[in-house]
Amino acid sequence: MRLLGLYNYWIVVGLMMIGFYTMISRGNLVKKLIGLTVFQTSAMILYISVGKVRGGTAPILLDRADVLYSNPLPSVLILTAIVVGVATLAVGLALVVRIHEAYGTIEEDDIHVQDDAP
């Protein structure tokens, strides 16, 4: 029962692994970045899940006193993490653009072929 109560986490783990798998199994450079984004985003859900209080509400204080609030700290951390994610994505995509200009392809296999050729 306790394990079932962690359903949120289980699915998050699954999502992370989908992202991770996309990232490391695909040869397309853009697809890898998409996988990375999924991976990171899912890790964010993990944080937010930690901060959730059942029956609580968002930590924007109300005038009433008897309100249960969820934890604001994971939100703060994840705001930062989202920015990190998009920053990584931007740099990664810029790299992909340049790689495409230099190699004419964004498939890892083709790039390897070109690199191995003298």
Place this chain on the structure above:
Amino acid sequence: METAIDVTLLALLGLTGIALLRVYNLVTAAMLLAIYSLLCASLFTTLDAVDVAFTEAAVGAGVSTVLLLGTLALVGREEKRPLKRQALPLIMVVVTGAALVYGIADIPPFGAPDNPAQQHVAPVYLQESEAATGIPNVVTSVLTSYRGYDTLGEVTVIFTAAVGVLLLLATGRGRGRGPDDG
């Protein structure tokens, strides 16, 4: 009720993730990623992280999508289908996933108010931040004051990304017009 929404959204997220893994058209993948972000944002809302939801929607579904599409405009939209399936990534994923599952089994129960995370630092924020800063949005006050330095780091991160992108992509055109030293 919230649980039901929560679970449905998570299920939709899972479906979208699998779809993402299976499509080979990159524009489709980008659209699915936008959907994924929207779903995440909805999920964040149900998990009481509205600020995060706000940002995720704006960044994940907005900026990321536009950037992805902008890239796809330059690099082509089709992904080559893999010729063979390698075992190594699958093994890595299974191992990582198994480790996570193993570890998460002992994590404090989801949503319980007496979890360490809810007991240790956060209560101080909830109780004292408004008095200290005069701001009812605790997320904002923690973000900009208690952990303001993290936020400076965050702004630096995107600044770094901008520097990186400009280093990589700036064409030199239209950059000579500015004042010499800003």
Place this chain on the structure above:
Amino acid sequence: MFAVAAVGILVSMTLALARAFLGPTVYDRILAANTFGTKTVVLLAAIGFLTGRPDWIDLSLIYALINFIGTIAALKLFEFGTLAHTRGRDRE
């Protein structure tokens, strides 16, 4: 009542998602994504009411906006192959 609304919207989101998966053309997917976004907007509003904090309607607003921009960007990509190019000369 908002619970009912939320459930209904969720169901219809699922259906839209199915269209996004099925395609078959990329326009269908964009359409699906767009309509999915619209439903999300409404869902968020519903959740706001459901949790007793309807002030977050701002969220819905930004979703609607983002959704629109994403759709336009995707379409532009398909029509011109680039996000920058415009037919003819730029206008002021």
Place this chain on the structure above:
Amino acid sequence: MDDCPILRVGAKIMIPTILLFGLYVQFHGEYGPGGGFQAGVIVTSAFILYALIYGLDSTRRVIPPFVPRAAAVLGVLIFAGTGLASLLAGGRFLDYDVFAGSPQKGQHWGIFTVELGVFVAVFGVMLGVFYAFVGRGRPQ
């Protein structure tokens, strides 16, 4: 899409609304969800929309490319400068208490400037990155 009147007219109505909404998010961040970051993204998306519909060159005429770069720097500088100012005023780095008579007021001002810095920086960065991507590989 430049020759499509529906889009152009729609954009003309929408863009100011978006900008207004962005400002609202910026200043409402203390009371509801939102803040400098989100506002920066929203305002940027207004210009992205403009660029999508009216073309990149028009947008560059509205906001020359050096503006995003300068804004990015300026934004981070505002943030870091706030921290340095608090040093000079005798507090710790980013300690806003010292900015005004009472700590609460000081915090208010500190958070305000910091959010402003975030807004400016995010706006600059996002638009700069958008320019860089979209400006790349143009036929001219």
Place this chain on the structure above:
Amino acid sequence: MSADLALPLALAVPLAAAALVGLAGRRPNLREGLTLAGSGLLAAVVMGSLLPAVLAGERPEWTLLETMPALALRLRLEPLGMIFATVAALLWPVNSLYSVGYMRGNREGHQTRFYVFFALALSAAMGVALAGNLLTLFVFYEALTLSTYPLVTHRGTPEAMRAGRVYLGVLLATSIGLFLLAIAWTWAVAGTLAFAEGGILRGRLGGGAVGVLLALYIFGIGKAALMPLHRWLPAAMVAPVPVSALLHAVAVVKAGVFAIVKVLVYVFGLDLLRSEPSARWLLYVAGFTTITASVIALRTLQRGGNLKRMLAYSTVSQLSYVVLAAAILAPLSAVGAALHIVAHAFGKITLFFAAGSIYTAAGKTEIGELAGIGRRMPWTMGAFAVGALSMIGLPPAAGFVSKWYILLAAFEAEALVAVVVLAASTLLNAAYFVPIVYTAFFADGPARAGAPPASSAAAHGEAPWPIVLATSATAALTLAFFVWPELPLALALQLAGGSG
């Protein structure tokens, strides 16, 4: 001059010589003059200042610098080091003289580089001799390896490069991989690296560990060319003759056996080794190397192979004498070991000089071509004969003295193995040296062998005068050692007294 001050001077003189020679590279006469002057000065410093002091029982010391907490680069001179330093300092001038004749006679290239690195190598050798602790010893040991590499590969041919790679590979690999480990272990056990009378490990290490540590040292000091780590020595034969002389007589292999003796005496201490059965293996390895190397040398002779190659294996065998002597672990045997370092140095340098002389004058390198050459080059082959006598261990040459002491020690310590090995190897040595001398003087020359063209055979006489002079000088030294062994003996007995 105070002896303490003379220590750094002994290092600095060759270094300064190297620098000056390098600067004078454009003017050969000045360059060679500087080399000779430097070598002479070094000999003067060592013989004039250090030797009397040590003989008088002083132990000069000088701290170079402190590198790590409680670990310094220190110089400290004791009798064994004195012996090595004397040999090196004495032979450098002779070798320089010879080099001048050889390098000019054979028109070798890169002569400036040659002299510079030669002087550097000498400096390093002095450092090894004067080292006051293991770290210092190691530092100069490595410096010696690195500074001799350009000499070994002097010719720059692919063959020379290959030989150089073997040379460097074996020496660096063993020294870094094993020697350094042994030093580190010693430090970990004893907490000090300073050489001390009676050893620093006594009472701190026992059982099988002694044997293992000993193995690390013995094989780590690859310069001693103990089998199976001897390969670099024959390989290095591609170098010019003065370099071979440096390797075999003056510095390199001597540094190896010197380091081994030093480690045995001052790190382990003979008492510890005697009491520890796990250290006995050394005797057998040394004996095995002695015999095997002699056999290889003999086979080289039978095939009429390369003279220098044969000499190289002779060196391998002779070096093992030193190790063998030390491994007998009697005080007297240490004396024998020390004496043999000197005796072999004089004898072997004579042999190499003679080989180089033959090459310079007649262009011959193979043993089979030597028939009758003694009549054309009487001085050279006379010196060769003296060297051969020393190698075999017959009077009136230096080898006899040292072998005598080793044999004496072996009997005293009842080390039957050593006695057998000594006897057998003496026979083997005789078997491969006597025929050369015999054919050189008494066999008929090229007429009967028929192979070499008449022109070269007829044209050559003796080698240039610096070569002949140097060769004769070393031969004379070899003989003098037999007649007046008092000086080295006095030092060696000090060593025995100190360790006993």
Place this chain on the structure above:
Amino acid sequence: MREHLPVLQVVLPLVAALLAALTRRPGRAWALALTAAWLVLAIAIGLLLQVLGEGVTSYHLGGWEPPYGIEYRVDLLNAFVLLIVSAMAAAVVPFARTSVAREIAPERIPLFYSALLLCLAGLLGIAVTGDLFNVFVFLEISSLSAYSLVALGSDRRALTAAYRYLIMGSVGATFVMIAIGLLYAMTGTLNMMDLAARLPAVAATRTVPVAFAFLTVGVGLKLALFPLHLWLPNAYTYAPSAVSAFIASTATKVAIYMLLRFFFTVFGAAFSFDVMQLDWILTPLALFAIVLASLAALHQEDGKRLLAYSSVAQIGYIVLGISLASVLGVAAGILHVFNHALMKGALFMTMGCVMYAVGSVKVSAMAGLGRLMPLTMAAFVAAGLSLVGVPLTVGFISKWYLVQAALERGAWPLALAVLLGSVIAAAYVWKVVEAAYFRPPPAGSETREAPLGLLVPTWALVAANLYFGIDARWTAGMAVRAAEAVLGVGR
């Protein structure tokens, strides 16, 4: 201002990076970078003196008490790491002026310096902070700038190398983030000291070990710990010379610091090594790294790539020291962090000189350089000897300590492996030396010695290699004290 040194250490290069991004003149950007780098060095020295004098310094950012606010906490270990990083920056920036002018288009140079300074700020930020999530943020700053810096290499493979670096680095960062999340879920705090106090209560759960594992793998990716090193060789090879020199001597070093911090301060040596049996994982990996990467280096035909593989091996040494978990072992690791920074910095700089003069760093292209570029190659030889571990160079000192630490544990096979690595190092260093000194230069070669702007910084580092190799009392003493501090022994 003295009490603000910890934060100025990070904010100063950050502000300089902002200003550098504004200017359009390469010269000005460089001057800014130089000023910032040297000021940062001065601050680092000041901070070290402060820590030596007054003990651990804690700085509460925003005036908020930890664990509520972010804390900067400087003990001897970080002070030492800060010194290493800033010293390397102070050496690389002067070098960069000439090197970068040749390798990077002028209009990119201001942004280049901006990125370099951001990377520096990020690395310093990681080293100085006492807050777990703050580590993540600054890790990303340094990584993102490093990716783009690597991509600036002139070869197109620089781009793919940077991409791979980005992917693996992001995986690492995400792993770290997951681990931090799990730890937060278990304890409710992000402050390292607070975490260290609260972790023992929950250490018996399954979550904490998993968090530990994720943290180790994540940092291991950044660290290029042996099987996770795949990004490193290409990144170091194709990056601009100045970037190779900077990243090789700082980025992995800071990752090592993170490892030390997590293992010993956050989790505690008892948990890391007794419960998690970390040594059983780290020691074999380190050994593999030492031997296999050294062998790989032996087979490289590109000078920088050779050095890159050598870096992987050297990281193996450091990790080996850490895995011994004794004062001597950790001290050896810390010492090698310092020493390896010095030698690899110098070596990559000589490669920069060669790149400048010859335009290639292939071993075959270095034929005859011993005569054509005597000063450069002499620097290579000196630093190469250090890499081998020849006495009187810094390399010897750290290996000496490492071997001592291994022997102290009775693990003499480890000592043997360390020395075996040295032997292989001798072989691969030799490869370059032989090409440079014993092969004739190509006929008609007009290669000249590198300009002074490159030689002076290179030789400054070489001199440091020799100086700290000859007199290692200060560095060794610092390393031992830092190890004692991080292990909580002594003082």
Place this chain on the structure above:
Amino acid sequence: MTVLVLDLLSWAAILGGLFFMLTGTVGVLRMPDLFTRLHAAGITDTAGAGLLIAGMCLQAGSGLLVLRLLLVYGFLFFTSPIAAHALARAGLAGGAEPVGPSRRRGPGPRQGAR
């Protein structure tokens, strides 16, 4: 009393909205080609979302909230048709063919747009 009426009204609006939304989505799923799907989607966005938001407005209680809800709707009201229009144009330009009486399935001529 008013509360009850408001409740009833908003129930009605929300149920109505849901009806439109669901049917619209079913249409999106079931219709044969892009343009008919576009038509169905239009219902979702305007009638469905409109009625739902109207229902919420009735429950809002505060003027500002109503204003913002209306803003959301206004936004949807604008963007949705514009997007649909653009989509139709792009689809037409990109080669998505309307399906006539002879129903033809499968991807349009633009290969690889899947």
